[in-house]
Amino acid sequence: MDFELNEDQIAFADMATAFARNELEPFAAEWDQTSFFPLDVIRKAGEMGFASIYSPEAVGGLGLSRLDASIIFERLAMGCTATTAYLTIHNMVTWMVTSFARPEVIEAYAADLVSAARLGSYCLTEPNAGSDAASLKTTAQRDGDHYLLNGSKVFISGAGSTDVLVVMARTGGSGARGISAFVVDARSEGITYGRCEDKMGWNCQPTRMITFDNVKVPANHLLSEEGDGFVLAMKGLDGGRINIASCSVGTAQQALNLARNYLLERKQFGKPIGEFQGLQFRLADMATELVAARQMVRLAACKLDSQHPDATTYCAMAKRFATDAGFRVCDEALQLFGGYGYIKEYPLERFVRDTRVHRILEGTNEVMRVIIGRRLLADSDSEF
Numbered sequence: 001m002d003f004e005l006n007e008d009q010i011a012f013a014d015m016a017t018a019f020a021r022n023e024l025e026p027f028a029a030e031w032d033q034t035s036f037f038p039l040d041v042i043r044k045a046g047e048m049g050f051a052s053i054y055s056p057e058a059v060g061g062l063g064l065s066r067l068d069a070s071i072i073f074e075r076l077a078m079g080c081t082a083t084t085a086y087l088t089i090h091n092m093v094t095w096m097v098t099s100f101a102r103p104e105v106i107e108a109y110a111a112d113l114v115s116a117a118r119l120g121s122y123c124l125t126e127p128n129a130g131s132d133a134a135s136l137k138t139t140a141q142r143d144g145d146h147y148l149l150n151g152s153k154v155f156i157s158g159a160g161s162t163d164v165l166v167v168m169a170r171t172g173g174s175g176a177r178g179i180s181a182f183v184v185d186a187r188s189e190g191i192t193y194g195r196c197e198d199k200m201g202w203n204c205q206p207t208r209m210i211t212f213d214n215v216k217v218p219a220n221h222l223l224s225e226e227g228d229g230f231v232l233a234m235k236g237l238d239g240g241r242i243n244i245a246s247c248s249v250g251t252a253q254q255a256l257n258l259a260r261n262y263l264l265e266r267k268q269f270g271k272p273i274g275e276f277q278g279l280q281f282r283l284a285d286m287a288t289e290l291v292a293a294r295q296m297v298r299l300a301a302c303k304l305d306s307q308h309p310d311a312t313t314y315c316a317m318a319k320r321f322a323t324d325a326g327f328r329v330c331d332e333a334l335q336l337f338g339g340y341g342y343i344k345e346y347p348l349e350r351f352v353r354d355t356r357v358h359r360i361l362e363g364t365n366e367v368m369r370v371i372i373g374r375r376l377l378a379d380s381d382s383e384f
């Protein structure tokens, strides 16, 4: 067991850190306040391979492991949580298309997705199917050489600004086995986008509802086979959960760094506030929780890389733990900044707003507990 990064991982982490410092961090506050989706910067990230980190090399992806991706996303999130979080969703979409689409569809979409010339959205959640995603109602009815898509999706990240949608829709009976996944051109006739949701955080990426009204989707745009859609959606989310957890860890690391410096600089009662042992203990707990969260995320990533039978459970544990811990660390850092933490001149309040949603999306942290609990109770031999 080796907990150190290898040479390649250090090189990728350094590249991501440089990108975060030069391209993300200086602009993140402005993007947040003006709700500006930085498409050019996302495309620059694509040029560096960050739009297709774990997609196959055969289609132009970096072909790296989930562990490598986690290390890169963590560093990027230190520069801008919300932009990095969108990049993780784009990576998930790119991976799903390049792994499960028909060869001619991969040929048509892969190069642009890999380079981020075209951006992707992941469309699972519906107005009445959130945590219970398998109850989704959007239908895809076969009609000759195409499917007709009808229904609506909510809370879709990037929607309205993205080009390629991976849509989960019902082709069969009720339940998970009746669901299929499709690659859908985002500008297809019959697609309408709702207003940009006014959110607490993640302001530099749009979130919209999407309505499908008799949208024609070529039959060969089906991913894998009919009925495989829910399994594919969940496979995408295993990695997605590691990625979003990595965004929490990276943001928390940035918050911890800032808090540490502030404790040395800020003076009250005639001395730096870092000399108060009560605050040293707070900082110590923040660092300890952060390291535990990072190790858990990396463990889950390794389980996914080795296709461990309990990878899904580890991903759920890591997502639950790291997004809760990451949020707590950011909130504690805000507290250590006192009143300055609460004003927008400093990034702490943005970190808190941006990491809050990580506990809700890609499966809420309650649903993560459902997954973990179900697994523990299913098998008396489980070794956790």
Ligand SMILES: Cc1cc2nc3c(=O)[nH]c(=O)nc-3n(C[C@H](O)[C@H](O)[C@H](O)COP(=O)(O)OP(=O)(O)OC[C@H]3O[C@@H](n4cnc5c(N)ncnc54)[C@H](O)[C@@H]3O)c2cc1C
Binding pocket: 089, 121, 122, 123, 124, 125, 129, 130, 131, 132, 154, 155, 156, 157, 158, 199, 202, 207, 357, 360, 361, 362, 363, 364, 365, 366, 367, 370
């Ligand atoms: C900013 C943002 C971006 C998003 N981006 C995307 C996206 O790109 N694509 C996409 O498909 N979706 C996206 N989502 C949707 C997100 O995944 C859902 O909001 C989430 O899965 C929860 O669904 P819900 O909001 O319907 O809540 P509900 O499912 O209605 O849950 C309400 C509450 O009940 C709890 N709950 C539900 N079931 C159980 C249970 N069995 N046991 C215990 N507690 C339970 C939940 O944890 C929650 O606290 C996004 C959401 C947001 C806010």
